[in-house]
Amino acid sequence: MAKQKVKEKAIEETLWQSCDKLRGSVEPAEYKHVVLGLIFLKFASDKFEQRRKELIAEGKEKYVEMKDFYAMKNVFYLEEISRWSYLIKNAKQNDISLKIDTALNTIEKNNPALKGALPDNYFSRLALDKTKLASLLDTINDIDTLKDDGQDVIGRVYEYFLGKFALKESSGKGKGEFYTPKTIVNLMAELIEPYKGIIYDPCCGTGGMFVQSIKFIEAHQGSKKEVSIYGQENTPTTYKLAKMNLAIRGIAANLGDKHADTFSNDQHKDLKADYIMANPPFNLKDWRGENELLDDPRWMGYDVPPKSNANYGWILNMVSKLSENGVAGFILANGALSGGGEEYKIRRKLIENDLVEAIIIIPRNTFYTTDISVTLWILNKNKKQCIDNTKEKPKNYRDRTGEILFMDLRRWGSEYEKKYIELTEDDIQQVALNFHNWQQADYETTYKDVPEFCKSASFEDLEANDFSLVPSKYIEFVDKDSGIDFDTEMKRIQQDFRTLLQEEKESQAQLINAFKTLGYEL
Numbered sequence: 441m442a443k444q445k446v447k448e449k450a451i452e453e454t455l456w457q458s459c460d461k462l463r464g465s466v467e468p469a470e471y472k473h474v475v476l477g478l479i480f481l482k483f484a485s486d487k488f489e490q491r492r493k494e495l496i497a498e499g500k501e502k503y504v505e506m507k508d509f510y511a512m513k514n515v516f517y518l519e520e521i522s523r524w525s526y527l528i529k530n531a532k533q534n535d536i537s538l539k540i541d542t543a544l545n546t547i548e549k550n551n552p553a554l555k556g557a558l559p560d561n562y563f564s565r566l567a568l569d570k571t572k573l574a575s576l577l578d579t580i581n582d583i584d585t586l587k588d589d590g591q592d593v594i595g596r597v598y599e600y601f602l603g604k605f606a607l608k609e610s611s612g613k614g615k616g617e618f619y620t621p622k623t624i625v626n627l628m629a630e631l632i633e634p635y636k637g638i639i640y641d642p643c644c645g646t647g648g649m650f651v652q653s654i655k656f657i658e659a660h661q662g663s664k665k666e667v668s669i670y671g672q673e674n675t676p677t678t679y680k681l682a683k684m685n686l687a688i689r690g691i692a693a694n695l696g697d698k699h700a701d702t703f704s705n706d707q708h709k710d711l712k713a714d715y716i717m718a719n720p721p722f723n724l725k726d727w728r729g730e731n732e733l734l735d736d737p738r739w740m741g742y743d744v745p746p747k748s749n750a751n752y753g754w755i756l757n758m759v760s761k762l763s764e765n766g767v768a769g770f771i772l773a774n775g776a777l778s779g780g781g782e783e784y785k786i787r788r789k790l791i792e793n794d795l796v797e798a799i800i801i802i803p804r805n806t807f808y809t810t811d812i813s814v815t816l817w818i819l820n821k822n823k824k825q826c827i828d829n830t831k832e833k834p835k836n837y838r839d840r841t842g843e844i845l846f847m848d849l850r851r852w853g854s855e856y857e858k859k860y861i862e863l864t865e866d867d868i869q870q871v872a873l874n875f876h877n878w879q880q881a882d883y884e885t886t887y888k889d890v891p892e893f894c895k896s897a898s899f900e901d902l903e904a905n906d907f908s909l910v911p912s913k914y915i916e917f918v919d920k921d922s923g924i925d926f927d928t929e930m931k932r933i934q935q936d937f938r939t940l941l942q943e944e945k946e947s948q949a950q951l952i953n954a955f956k957t958l959g960y961e962l
Contacts, residue, residue, distance in 0.1 A: 451583050452597055458579035465569040473677060474566070475597055477559050478577065480684050481543060483585040484516050485524030487688070490586065491515045507550070514690025516554075522546045528581055531574040537563040553692075557683035620719040620771065621806055623863040624816070625649055628717055628769040629656035630872035631798070631818055636666045636830050637714030642702045642757055644671030644695065647682035649717050654691055660832045669693040670708050674701045703727055703736075703753060708761070716758045716768035722814070723773050724750035742789050743782045751776040752786045759795060759819065768819040771802070777815060777909040788907040791844075791899070795819045798845040798875060799909050803853045803861045813850060815909075818875075825881075836881045842899035845878050846911040847871065848892065859939070891916040 459471045466474065491513055495504050503509045507517040520526055522543040530539055544558045563573075625648065634653055641649050650671065654664045669686075671693060673679040679699035686693045696707025727750035734744055738760040745753040751772055758768045776783070777799070790796055798818035805811050823840040849871065853861040863871075874894060877886035889895045895915040905913045952962050 454579060454583075455597060458576050462568065462572050462576065465572055466566055470566065472597065473559070473562070474568070474576070475580075476681060476684075477544065477562060478540070478580050479583075479585070479597060480558070480688065481522070481527065481540070481547075482524050482580050482583065484522075484547065484688055485518060486585045487515045488518045488523065489525075516547060516551050516688065519546055519550065524581070528577060531577045532570070534570060536570055536573060536577075537566070537568055551687070553687040554684065557680050557687060559680070620645075620649055621862060622648075622652055623868065624719075624771065624802065624806060625652035625717070626656065626865075627863060627868045627871060628816060629653055630868055631816075631875050632715055632717070632767045632769045633831055634667065634715035634717070635660070635662045635832065638668045638670060638711070638763075639715045639717065640669075640708065640711060640713035640758075640761055641671045641716070641718050642754065642761075643718055643720045644673050644682055645678055645719070647671070647685040647691075647693070649719065650686060650691060650693060651689060653717060654689070662832070664691065670711055670713065671695045672702050672707045673699055675699065702757060703733060703750070706738075706757075711761055712763040712766070713761050714763050714766055716761060716766065716770065718754070718758065718768075718770040720750070720754040720770065720772065722751075722812075723775065727753060741793075743785045745786065746782045749775075749779070749783070751779075752783050755790070755817075755819075756786065759790070762819070762821045765822045767797075767821070768817070770817055771814050772817060774801070774813055774815050774910075777911075784907070787909065790819075791902055791907050791909075794823055794841055795821065796844050796909070797823060797840065798847065799911055800847040800871070801850055801911050803850055803863070805859060805861045806853070806863075835876070835879070837879055838881045838883060840879065844897050844902065844909075845875060845894065846897060846914045847874070847894045848911050848915055851892075859936075889916070891918060 455475050456471075459475055462471065462474070488510065491510050492504050494513075495501065495509060500509065510517040521539070527536070527539060527543060530536055533539070540563045541559075541561050544562075545560070548554045548558045629652065635657060639650070639653055644650065650669050653669075654667075657664055657667065669691065671682065672695060673682055676699045679695065682695060683693075686695075694708075698707075700707055725748060728747050730747060733739075736744075738757050739745065740760075742756055745751075745756060754770070754772070755776075758770060762768060776787075779787070796817070797820040798816075800816040800818075802814050802816055804813045806814070823843075824837075825839040826837050828835045828837060849863070849867070852867050852871075853863045855861055874887065877883055878894075878896060880886070887896070892915065895911075897914045901914060902908075955962050
């Protein structure tokens with residue numbers, strides 16, 4: 441059962457409150473880009489100043505203005521006009537927007553890894569109110585971007601702003617496009633263990649998946665030098681954010697020559713990946729034309745995914761990119777577990793081809809932008825018996841041919857910020873241990889089916905359920921309807937409605953104010 445978790449005020453909320461002061465000066469859809477450009481400058485400056493102090497402490501003060509002594513630690517060298525301290529010093533000046541653009545341009549010019557990543561004259565073009573911009577700079581100045589090195593600051597803020605406005609980018613992804621919470625990425629990484637080789641994400645967003653993957657590798661005494669990262673992103677602004685996010689962390693990545701749609705303009709056609717980690721946009725409609733991509737080699741051996749929903753297009757794209765021993769972990773909406781038509785035919789073929797290794801239901805309210813329950817899929821090209829010495833500890837895998845592990849985590853996790861759920865570190869370790877115990881040769885003594893948690897299903901079980909991947913068809917559940925606490929449930933629903941009514945009230949006030957500003961009273 442979810443436990444109440446008390447958290448300090450999140451930086452996302454602080455930034456939102458400050459950004460809301462920009463109302464009237466800039467469209468809400470631009471807020472996240474304003475904030476993320478400034479967060480980048482603050483983060484880059486904090487890293488620069490940290491390295492500068494290290495050099496001085498080491499008695500190398502004469503080298504503090506030499507680029508090479510920063511580059512060796514994957515830190516960007518910043519000229520004085522690009523440093524956060526310089527911007528704060530000039531925050532009240534009339535030309536502060538120009539100074540911010542100059543800072544960004546100078547950093548990109550001096551650091552080839554950032555080519556094409558930073559906004560170009562963005563702040564000057566927005567013509568922001570200087571007082572409001574100065575206030576935002578002051579708010580960001582109070583944020584210690586290095587406080588938690590395990591957090592993806594850029595991704596977190598981007599996710600929060602998407603949720604706040606239910607934004608839709610030009611690609612039309614809508615609610616399906618958002619950054620994946622850190623705990624979900626950590627779970628995915630703990631399950632597929634991407635220690636060495638090629639990692640690929642066909643819809644990489646702001647690059648948070650890669651950031652947390654590298655954190656996983658380093659936490660397990662691995663080296664980021666032993667992995668190669670490939671990704672693709674369709675939305676121009678998000679593509680820039682991804683390059684920015686990875687470059688500032690010293691993570692080398694090939695995100696393709698440009699932003700592009702993975703289906704119509706695959707930037708990595710011949711890629712074979714050892715690991716795939718992805719969170720594709722959920723239930724993307726009209727992702728191809730009626731007569732487009734009918735003979736695409738990525739569907740070879742399968743039916744063509746329906747144009748009404750891209751879920752199985754994403755799955756087959758990933759299957760086509762897996763190496764002979766490749767493993768994929770990705771998030772999809774639950775509807776993909778049991779859809780009919782072409783989806784049924786493709787799902788059945790995936791099961792018959794023995795590619796599905798595990799299906800894990802994630803708790804509701806895990807994401808800012810949607811409250812639906814989603815599923816983590818694990819696909820594996822090689823479920824045969826083998827010994828793997830590439831992991832932190834050698835693994836003696838048993839033959840899992842014809843088996844799929846189902847797990848249900850809907851009652852797991854801790855509550856935070858009143859309405860969100862996140863898996864704890866203990867949760868992640870328990871789930872990963874259960875999965876790896878099931879995979880290995882001594883599973884008969886370390887693994888067992890547990891009602892309302894997990895079930896190892898055979899091909900015959902799948903066949904008997906017409907190849908559905910809905911975990912509740914396999915995991916044993918106890919009827920607990922009679923034990924529902926009516927008062928607790930009603931109070932939860934009451935709070936949800938209060939929130940909805942308050943949001944509606946705020947929207948109405950904004951609409952009335954907009955008309956009033958134009959001289960028309962409602």
